[in-house]
Amino acid sequence: DIQMTQSPSSLSASVGDRVTITCQASQDISNYLNWYQQKPGKAPKLLIYDASNLETGVPSRFSGSGSGTDFTFTISSLQPEDIATYYCQQYDNLPTFGQGTRLEIK
Amino acid sequence: QVQLVQSGAEVKKPGASVKVSCKASGYTFTGYYMHWVRQAPGQGLEWMGRINPNSGGTNYAQKFQGRVTMTRDTSISTAYMELSRLRSDDTAVYYCARDGGIKSGWYLEWGQGTLVTVSS
Numbered sequence: 001d002i003q004m005t006q007s008p009s010s011l012s013a014s015v016g017d018r019v020t021i022t023c024q025a026s027q028d029i030s031n032y033l034n035w036y037q038q039k040p041g042k043a044p045k046l047l048i049y050d051a052s053n054l055e056t057g058v059p060s061r062f063s064g065s066g067s068g069t070d071f072t073f074t075i076s077s078l079q080p081e082d083i084a085t086y087y088c089q090q091y092d093n094l095p096t097f098g099q100g101t102r103l104e105i106k
Numbered sequence: 107q108v109q110l111v112q113s114g115a116e117v118k119k120p121g122a123s124v125k126v127s128c129k130a131s132g133y134t135f136t137g138y139y140m141h142w143v144r145q146a147p148g149q150g151l152e153w154m155g156r157i158n159p160n161s162g163g164t165n166y167a168q169k170f171q172g173r174v175t176m177t178r179d180t181s182i183s184t185a186y187m188e189l190s191r192l193r194s195d196d197t198a199v200y201y202c203a204r205d206g207g208i209k210s211g212w213y214l215e216w217g218q219g220t221l222v223t224v225s226s
Contacts, residue, residue, distance in 0.1 A: 043217070046212055085150075089153075089213075091212070094153070095156075095211060097143075
């Protein structure tokens, strides 16, 4: 199985801050990497697919980059509604998720 | 519009089995893999496996091999996930999720989740 190491596990930031989450794959996964947002009691929501493509309707303050083994997810200016847990997911082989990053407002 | 509607919450005793259904609508059921993902209380997302609704072929995460069975009924556009020999740590919300098609392994569409509680 491909292991996905996501960091940090939790993060506290202020409204307007730039927030960055990283995900590292245990082997080369090309760009087969997606990012999701999950709010309590809800199913995950797709934000970014194939490392850097913004899903339709997702605000442009969300972005992703990377390829191979190292990936980055960024919120350019944190908004109160962005409080959630974020997950990366690879699908180069059988899919696996990162451990998640819980984002809180400072 | 695409919809995935799952069956209702279940309470099971340790050692029993549970079968969760996921009824799809709004698209060609046989055209997209259906995946199952679970989430234990306060924990992260865990991929369990997938089924090709066209062929019935399956792939399971190693952790669940031998305990999980994924099937489908194309006549009613419904996928099923059965987990056997339940333990207390199988208590979780179980989601079905449709991928985006060939080499499009992201999940835009999710079911609402089914809570399975395993308790004696």
